[in-house]
Amino acid sequence: MDLEAVCGPSVPFFKMQGCGNDFVCVDNRELGYDPEAMPDIVVPVCRKAFGVGADGMIFLDHAPEGAGLAYIWHFFNADGSRAEMCGNGSRCAARLAWMLGIAPASHVFGTDAGPIEAAVDPDSNLVTVRLTSPKDLRLNIDMEMEVEGRHHQMTLHSVNTGVPHAVAFVDNLETVDVWQLGRTVRHHEFFNPAGTNMNFVAVTGKGQLSLRTYERGVEDETYACGTGAVASAVIAKELGLTGEETAITTTGGEELGVILRDGKTYLRGAAELVFRGGFYPQSLGIES
Structure with missing residues (x-):
């Protein structure tokens, strides 16, 4: 045929x-x-x-x-x-x-x-x-929101690593409702008009983070987000949680490497x- x-x-x-x-x-x-x-x-x-x-x-x-x-x-x-x-x-x-x-x-x-x-x-x-240099860094944003009719309060940080990202550090990634919380923050008036990506991060060791991301445009959790990994590493370094090199484990179980050195930002991983x-x-x- x-x-x-x-x-x-x-x-x-x-x-x-x-x-x-x-x-x-x-x-x-x-x-x-x-x-x-x-x-x-x-x-x-x-x-x-x-x-x-x-x-x-x-x-x-x-x-x-x-x-x-x-x-x-x-x-x-x-x-x-x-x-x-x-x-x-x-x-x-x-x-x-x-x-x-x-x-x-x-x-x-x-x-x-x-x-x-x-x-x-x-x-x-x-x-x-x-990647391009991070910009628009903001730390310790007290955010209040309604999620399924319930009042919710979070401390967020934000930075633009090519696209805008919000970051929240949590104790247990497995219990986070990434879809509901991520969607709410993504559309929150604080980030209007462009909206933001939302990252939930746990510190798992020295220079090690685990990450779950709700991506703007995909409108769901994804297995990985490179700019989200960089945003998480940038903010973790600013808060004294990591150093210049960070290994980040994504939802898909893969590892991304972020290097922040001499004002330069590098992302390394498989393709x-x-x-x-x-x-x-x-x-x-x-x-x-």
């Missing part, structure tokens, strides 16, 4: 995951999708069960001439919202770009948050990215190509 005669032309994609954060990636240099049209592609493709299913979608594209960048990306959350930055997504994009020959192992690419330096280890699945394929826009209700 001629599949294209039945389903229409397919669009090649690569499925990447970084510590459980999964992304549909496409090489847009030849496809030439207009960024304005990308949200209409992202939502049906990222939809679980009915599409490929992912936390977000990455379009690799040509960098402007003379920009000094190997490429740029267009990054979208699963709900179609464009995000300035994604730590795990940046590691996935960098490794895929190296695998496809778009960029050398060490390169710089463009994001809405600014240029990102990436170093792909050719002999393993590890990728290190230097894997899980599979490649082609999706059919016609079947997903996407107009050509």
